[in-house]
Amino acid sequence: MNGASAGNPEGRASARQYQDPYRRHPTHLPPLEFHNRSIIIFVTACTVGRRKILASDLAHEAILEVWRAASAWLVGRYVILPDHIHLFCAPNGLEAPSLERWMRFWKSIVTRSLGEKGGALWQRHHFDRQLRSGESYGDKWEYVRNNPVRHGYVANPDEWPYQGELNELRW
Numbered sequence: 001m002n003g004a005s006a007g008n009p010e011g012r013a014s015a016r017q018y019q020d021p022y023r024r025h026p027t028h029l030p031p032l033e034f035h036n037r038s039i040i041i042f043v044t045a046c047t048v049g050r051r052k053i054l055a056s057d058l059a060h061e062a063i064l065e066v067w068r069a070a071s072a073w074l075v076g077r078y079v080i081l082p083d084h085i086h087l088f089c090a091p092n093g094l095e096a097p098s099l100e101r102w103m104r105f106w107k108s109i110v111t112r113s114l115g116e117k118g119g120a121l122w123q124r125h126h127f128d129r130q131l132r133s134g135e136s137y138g139d140k141w142e143y144v145r146n147n148p149v150r151h152g153y154v155a156n157p158d159e160w161p162y163q164g165e166l167n168e169l170r171w
Contacts, residue, residue: 040076040169041099042140045085045107045126052082053114053121055153060162062113066106067166073102076169077141080162081151086144088137090169099128137171 148160
C-alpha cells in the first residue's frame with residue numbers, strides 16, 4: 001500500500017505506517033536533502049536504566065571533547081541532563097558516516113573516558129528526527145532548553161550549566 005492510497009496526499013508513506021509493532025527500538029531513516037536546505041537532526045540519547053551520571057563537569061567536558069574530535073557530524077545546540085542528552089546535529093560534508101555509526105563512535109569514547117564498561121552507560125538505540133519544513137530549530141531549541149526547568153533542576157533554563165552550542169547550524 002503506498003502513501004497516496006493510504007490518504008497521504010503527498011504520495012509518501014510515513015515511517016510509522018510500516019513500523020513493526022513488536023520492534024523495541026526506533027527506526028532510523030536516512031536524512032533526506034530537500035532542495036539545498038540544511039539537514040538538521042534532533043537526537044535524544046539515554047543512559048542505560050536512566051542512570052543519572054551525565055550532569056557533571058567531568059561528563060560534560062568528556063562529551064564536548066569527543067564531539068569536537070568526531071567532526072564527521074557537527075553538533076549545534078545541546079542540553080545534557082542527568083540521564084539523557086538532547087542535541088541537534090548535521091552532517092559535515094557529503095561523505096559523513098551514517099548517524100548511527102557516528103553515535104556509536106562518540107558514545108563508546110565517552111563511555112571509556114568516564115571509566116565505564118562497554119554497554120554499561122548508554123542505551124543501545126537513540127531517537128532521532130529530521131527537522132523539516134514547518135518545524136523551527138528555534139522553537140525546538142526553546143522546548144529542549146526548558147527541560148531542566150520541567151524536571152525541577154533549575155528555575156530558569158539559563159542557570160543550567162550543561163548546555164550550549166558547539167556549531168551554528170543554519171536552517
